[in-house]
Amino acid sequence: MKDSLFNKEYIAPTLTIDMVIFQITNNRLNVLLTKRAQRPFKSTWALPGGYNAAGQTTLEAADAIMHRKVGLDIHSQLVHIEQLYTFDTVARDPRGHAVAVVYSGYGREIELDSPNQTAQFFDVSELPKLAFDHAKIIDYALQRLRNRIGYTNLAQAFLPKQFTLTSLQDIYQAVLDKPLDKRNFRKRITSLDMIHDTGRTTAGRAHRPAKLYAFNSTNIAVVDAERF
Amino acid sequence: MKDSLFNKEYIAPTLTIDMVIFQITNNRLNVLLTKRAQRPFKSTWALPGGYNAAGQTTLEAADAIMHRKVGLDIHSQLVHIEQLYTFDTVARDPRGHAVAVVYSGYGREIELDSPNQTAQFFDVSELPKLAFDHAKIIDYALQRLRNRIGYTNLAQAFLPKQFTLTSLQDIYQAVLDKPLDKRNFRKRITSLDMIHDTGRTTAGRAHRPAKLYAFNSTNIAVVDAERF
């Protein structure tokens, strides 16, 4: 039993980070993957991730890795980032035990600049074969996203500042992967003190203009009631 | 920017684990603390925790540390254990950057055998001054527990196999720290497909016997409906 308090032989596990980055394109929920350049799992699709060195917080490491591997600035291009879970059951590096802190990120129209264009978004329902335990990680992230969008204002991460109720409903439908009733959706959403009418409307399209709404708060927060 | 894929100078942060262990005694929610024997924060109360060496999963490390520091076998004495969050913003050891994976544990009538009896349970509303960021960690764990008990069968972690509705209500009240209406509580709980009447009753006390109930499943699982 190693413990640096009692002996000097303490060796830490390798610490890694991974990110599950979601956006919605053409009303489909997408997740960002990169093709691995090295072994193990060379040429298999995987979540973007890498090593976390001493002196970096996990989010700093995530930022550095995303810059380097997929050309993405997480603070400017993602609207929300949250820690998902820490996975420690899989030896992700054959050289030894690795512990992975995983973050979820949410944004829209994310621009990538990855080396050799090895990063791309995939529809979550049409994922390729994935390296490591990344299929499980994505499942977990999806479950969390689907729960959270139900009682928080997280949907704003996928939308421009002003949006129509139809586009908001499209977000919910893409995330939940099921159709919602238009009238009931609007009643529920407008009763939640989450969005407000901006007074502006869309224009220039061959149908009735739509009112434009905005979120009341840019903080990602709980907007629905508790249960007890 | 260190990365062992590109150079050999990778040094991992120190990895530590901490546990927030809850139980209910005399209808009060309690949390386990230990008095620190070393610097930093010597003689200050803190969550039990320690180092996670390479080759151990975080839960294995937690098990070893809890055995050693508070004489508690987490697998036999805790009914449920779940990962809470990974904290990496605080240098918990003056020698360098540390990342702490924190677990929550839930049980009842937990027996401790800590060296010099330096571990004890504290009422969560009467906590002493705490080392590191442990006050924040406990707040976070409490918030999670209060949420989770509302839509899962987690309450069973605090109860014997058979229990009365009054004792179940006492658990909810202790966790939520507020009184609940008896009739409404019973209606809600019995409508949830979470517990069942065992046909047995209490006896030998100076009042009407109470029916004994049991949980339908020993798996900690969601028992309430989703929102969309």
Added chain:
DNA sequence: GCAAAAGTGTTTGGGATACACCCATGC
């Protein structure tokens, strides 16, 4: 018979669900 806790029902209001038609615009 009395102390102590167990057990039980009704009313009211609000949110969830199911469901179909008219409206405003561009062309």
Added chain:
DNA sequence: GCATGGGTGTATCCCAAACACTTTTGC
């Protein structure tokens, strides 16, 4: 005037909340 998406109301059901008295036992 027609194609396209935007916008709206009602009836029903179920759950949440508020609220007080009777029952069963030990002593």
